[in-house]
Amino acid sequence: MDVSDTIIAVSSPPGRSQRALLRLSGPDACSLLDLSEADRGCRRHVLDLPEGELPVLALVSRAPSTYTGDDLVELLLPGSRILIDHVQRHLHAEALRRSIRLRDASPGEFTARAYFNDRLDLLQAEGIASVIHAETDAQLSAGRNLSSGQLGSIATRLGDELTRLAALVEAGIDFTDQEDVVAIEPEALRTSLMTLATGLDQGLTDAVAIESLESFPIVVLVGRPNAGKSSLFNALVGRERTVVAELEGTTRDALREPLTLCLPDGVLEVMLVDVAGLGSKRAQDHQEVIEQAMVRQARRAIEDADLLVRCTPPDHEPLELPNHLTARVLDIRTKNDLCSELPDDPDLIGVSAPNGTGLQRVREAMSSALGGAPNVPAAGRLVLSARHDSVLRRCRESIGSTLELLDQPGGAPAELLAATLRSSLDEIGSLLGRITPDDILEHVFASFCVGK
Numbered sequence: 143m144d145v146s147d148t149i150i151a152v153s154s155p156p157g158r159s160q161r162a163l164l165r166l167s168g169p170d171a172c173s174l175l176d177l178s179e180a181d182r183g184c185r186r187h188v189l190d191l192p193e194g195e196l197p198v199l200a201l202v203s204r205a206p207s208t209y210t211g212d213d214l215v216e217l218l219l220p221g222s223r224i225l226i227d228h229v230q231r232h233l234h235a236e237a238l239r240r241s242i243r244l245r246d247a248s249p250g251e252f253t254a255r256a257y258f259n260d261r262l263d264l265l266q267a268e269g270i271a272s273v274i275h276a277e278t279d280a281q282l283s284a285g286r287n288l289s290s291g292q293l294g295s296i297a298t299r300l301g302d303e304l305t306r307l308a309a310l311v312e313a314g315i316d317f318t319d320q321e322d323v324v325a326i327e328p329e330a331l332r333t334s335l336m337t338l339a340t341g342l343d344q345g346l347t348d349a350v351a352i353e354s355l356e357s358f359p360i361v362v363l364v365g366r367p368n369a370g371k372s373s374l375f376n377a378l379v380g381r382e383r384t385v386v387a388e389l390e391g392t393t394r395d396a397l398r399e400p401l402t403l404c405l406p407d408g409v410l411e412v413m414l415v416d417v418a419g420l421g422s423k424r425a426q427d428h429q430e431v432i433e434q435a436m437v438r439q440a441r442r443a444i445e446d447a448d449l450l451v452r453c454t455p456p457d458h459e460p461l462e463l464p465n466h467l468t469a470r471v472l473d474i475r476t477k478n479d480l481c482s483e484l485p486d487d488p489d490l491i492g493v494s495a496p497n498g499t500g501l502q503r504v505r506e507a508m509s510s511a512l513g514g515a516p517n518v519p520a521a522g523r524l525v526l527s528a529r530h531d532s533v534l535r536r537c538r539e540s541i542g543s544t545l546e547l548l549d550q551p552g553g554a555p556a557e558l559l560a561a562t563l564r565s566s567l568d569e570i571g572s573l574l575g576r577i578t579p580d581d582i583l584e585h586v587f588a589s590f591c592v593g594k
């Protein structure tokens with residue numbers, strides 16, 4: 143990535159829109175647009191296109207206090223694809239005429255420049271990518287935590303302490319002849335490292351994997367027509383979302399609604415789906431076109447489910463489900479208020495939609511059937527990507543190696559202790575992007591879109 147060129151990209155989404163945003167960053171961003179040193183902030187600017195003059199709004203920021211750390215100009219233009227093409231072509235032609243090195247930005251290059259210019263660390267850059275790609279509240283909040291430096295400050299504290307310990311160990315190697323330099327005692331080193339190791343172990347155990355925030359488990363309420371599925375659906379989501387009636391076949395389309403299940407350590411968000419009843423004689427006979435379509439849609443929803451909640455009222459046989467399904471099945475007795483006798487099976491979950499009994503048990507049973515792990519972490523809970531997790535684990539391993547050396551009979555040579563401490567520090571450095579191989583940088587910035 144050549145950071146000495148000036149780069150240009152459309153930062154708004156493709157297609158027609160009210161306004162489009164064209165971004166330029168680099169040493170010649172201002173001179174290409176004939177902006178003087180005094181031209182800063184938001185100002186009217188006229189582009190002298192071959193097709194005619196085009197007035198635009200320009201937001202001019204000067205290095206180093208910009209997003210990229212270089213001069214940055216953002217042009218707000220009418221969102222016409224053809225007009226944007228004309229402006230880009232004009233600016234490229236002008237750059238060529240004036241021997242200015244202007245080129246189209248690659249994905250994430252504006253943020254990569256911010257990283258290379260020390261405007262943000264690698265974790266903050268990854269946080270920005272997560273915010274851009276977020277599709278759920280959980281992903282958005284994880285991205286925000288990352289870009290606001292939640293993991294960065296933990297890594298910095300860890301790195302500072304490892305640096306202090308490594309410096310003390312190395313001081314013992316390099317300056318033993320100087321009286322005022324005291325090498326750290328093995329016991330003091332062990333205590334400090336144990337504190338770091340315990341903190342890391344705890345953090346890694348408590349952290350939530352960012353991948354787990356990507357999609358919600360799908361929970362489908364299944365049963366025969368009139369089994370009380372829609373009534374249970376409404377009771378769980380807490381409003382009259384779907385029609386309930388005595389008539390068999392009331393629900394036709396599959397209805398979806400997010401449902402939040404509270405867990406001791408966070409929240410499990412699921413997509414609850416209500417479908418048409420299955421197993422009715424009429425649909426089996428394939429008489430009615432609408433009913434066939436209803437059954438097809440319900441079957442599709444069942445195939446995609448992570449959990450099937452089978453609803454069976456008292457004195458009815460449970461709906462038989464196809465053998466090939468891999469989703470777990472949770473059996474619920476609906477309309478439990480109609481049941482005169484107490485159930486023999488204490489594990490049987492009975493629920494009554496009109497008076498709300500059993501709903502909490504249904505929620506608990508659903509979350510435990512789905513593994514019981516939160517997919518929306520509690521506020522402040524650490525969210526780690528696979529890269530963060532593996533770097534922290536390698537750092538923990540290196541700390542473990544130093545501790546093993548300290549436990550050796552007769553103690554270990556200070557050089558070896560220093561080497562393992564350095565490895566832990568290198569891992570922390572690679573987390574923040576201070577010591578980062580090019581392939582990791584490429585991987586991180588490739589996940590951005592062009593123009594960011």
Ligand SMILES: Nc1nc2c(ncn2[C@@H]2O[C@H](COP(=O)(O)OP(=O)(O)OP(=O)(O)O)[C@@H](O)[C@H]2O)c(=O)[nH]1
Pocket residue numbers: 365366367368369370371372373374385386387388389390391392393394417418419420476477478479480493494495496
């Ligand atoms: N007493 C009692 N009646 C219920 C309960 N749940 C549902 N019902 C009644 O049972 C009938 C059918 O309820 P629905 O929720 O529409 O049943 P469904 O399984 O969605 O039916 P389809 O959409 O036709 O497959 C309605 O008259 C409801 O009022 C319950 O817990 N107790």
Ligand SMILES: [Mg+2]
Pocket residue numbers: 371372373385392393416417418419
């Ligand atoms: Mg229904």
